[in-house]
Amino acid sequence: MSKLKVVVIGTGNIGGIAVRCLQGREDVELVGVWGRSQHIGLDAGLLDTDQPCGVIITDSKEEILALKPDCAVMALNVRDPLEAQNVNGAWHVELLERGINVVTASDGSLVFPPSHSDQAYVGQLEAAALKGGATFYANGQEPGFVDHMAMLATTMSNTIRRITSYELFNYASVQERREMADIFGFDELPEKQAILETPGSQLYVWGGPLINVADKLGYKIERFEELYEKRVAERDIKVAFGIIEKGKVAAIRIRTSAYVEGREAIVVEHVNRMCDDIAPDWKKADTHGCMRVEIEGDPNIAIECTIGDRTKPEELGYDGYLMTVTRIVNAIPYVCAAPAGVTNFRELPMTTPTSAFRSDAIAIAHRILRP
Incomplete structure (x- = not known):
């Protein structure tokens, strides 16, 4: 052949x-x-x-x-x-x-x-x-794999109150500052608006997965909501691209949600940090990076996909790219x-x-x- x-x-x-x-x-x-x-x-x-x-x-x-x-x-x-x-x-x-x-x-x-x-x-x-x-x-990894993982999880559901897909990453190993600063707002003063903070930008990226999951379950989305939160460093933080100084953004939370039949039903949430101890009240992974799907319903379901070698957190960024590539090469x-x-x-x-x-x-x- x-x-x-x-x-x-x-x-x-x-x-x-x-x-x-x-x-x-x-x-x-x-x-x-x-x-x-x-x-x-x-x-x-x-x-x-x-x-x-x-x-x-x-x-x-x-x-x-x-x-x-x-x-x-x-x-x-x-x-x-x-x-x-x-x-x-x-x-x-x-x-x-x-x-x-x-x-x-x-x-x-x-x-x-x-x-x-x-x-x-x-x-x-x-x-x-x-x-x-x-x-x-x-x-790709997300959008792509995570929506696929959410659909797989629903095959074990009877009824569903809410589906939430999480990306929980420590981004300290990322070596390119520009992407982290411009898109996410890392290493900038909190008053500077990041791309994902502008109205509609989250829907451009994650509206598709929300619509995809809703469509697969046989529903139309009535409306969307976008949330962007940031936390600043309380000390200087050493990361792969340099130093994030005290007072600059070192953690963000992005939440894009879809409403079905008058209630929040499908959510994509990202919690990204530059050090593990910042924003302790936000969702956190047990490793440097994971993708997690949680379904509240009958029954409650949670599926988690961890990324890379736990002993080599410096490879997290690379492994994220690798998982994206294999979704299309395969x-x-x-x-x-x-x-x-x-x-x-x-x-x-x-x-x-x-x-x-x-x-x-x-x-x-x-x-x-x-x-």
């Missing part, structure tokens, strides 16, 4: 890890990587390991398209939502129209396409996919076999990995933890 030819678009954390995760599989083969600036001409294997893979990074879209891949892993990191839609969308349409399947973690709002705020954009992707006979699929064979169009995880079989028991020498021994 011939292998599926795969290209990776983007050379950041997601792209680099995707290159590593594609190595050694029996049914897929990395044939090309597109990137920008400093990575041009570099062996793609060196993005995330110290082992070359033989694929040289190019900045030529024409070279990538000429490879006629079966699937593209879209891994461009564009923070502004509108710009991301424009940049990623241009790639998506061209790839799909050429019959190239697309998997991506770059736009969480497409994990459940019917919930996307711009249905004209979804329609554009659908038309391109049908024209080329290709399939588009978006997923899906490649299933997406390539799916009917043309825009799909989602509810329409695919369970996307278990292929060649999972292969040697993990590349997977573990040579990976590089980097910003």
Whole structure:
């Protein structure tokens, strides 16, 4: 059986890890990587390991398209939502129209396409996919896996009062300050407004999972609420990107909720800290990071997914990216076999990995933890 030819678009954390995760599989083969600036001409294997893979990074879209891949892993990191839609969308349409399947973690709002705020954009992707006979699929850790985990938990429910999905992370190991400051508000004075503090921003990210879960249970959401709280450091805190000074933001709580039949029914809550002892009254994990689903109902149910090695908290950030990547890389064979169009995880079989028991020498021994 011939292998599926795969290209990776983007050379950041997601792209680099995707290159590593594609190595050694029996049914897929990395044939090309597109990137920008400093990575041009570099062996793609060196993005995330110290082992070359033989694929040289190019900045030529024409070279990538000429490879006629079966699937593209879209891994461009564009923070502004509108710009991301424009940049990623241009790639998506061209790839799909050429019959190239697309998997991506770059736009969480497409994990459940019917919930996307711009249905004209979804329609554009659908038309391109049908024209080329290709399939588009978006997923990730959250949105993506956590909504999936919440749905799985409800299979044990009789009646439900409320479903809450938690992300409980200590972010002290994150090495890039800009993302932590701009998006979450960490290491800023409390009066500075973070992106996730602006009205509507939470719904852009987590409205989809709320709608997805409600839809799966057969309900329409009546209204949403957004809550953003912050706590400042009471002492200087050393983190991977430097020092968070006393008086600057060192913990945040983000709560996005959906109301069904007049009551709060589905919630996504993030509690993120830069040290374990701050905000002790907020929900806390027993490890440096976990995703937890709690269902209040008949019966009460709790499912928790911890991340990484408890003895190596410095790897938490990396393992979070890794879990995001595997949600799309593992899906490649299933997406390539799916009917043309825009799909989602509810329409695919369970996307278990292929060649999972292969040697993990590349997977573990040579990976590089980097910003």
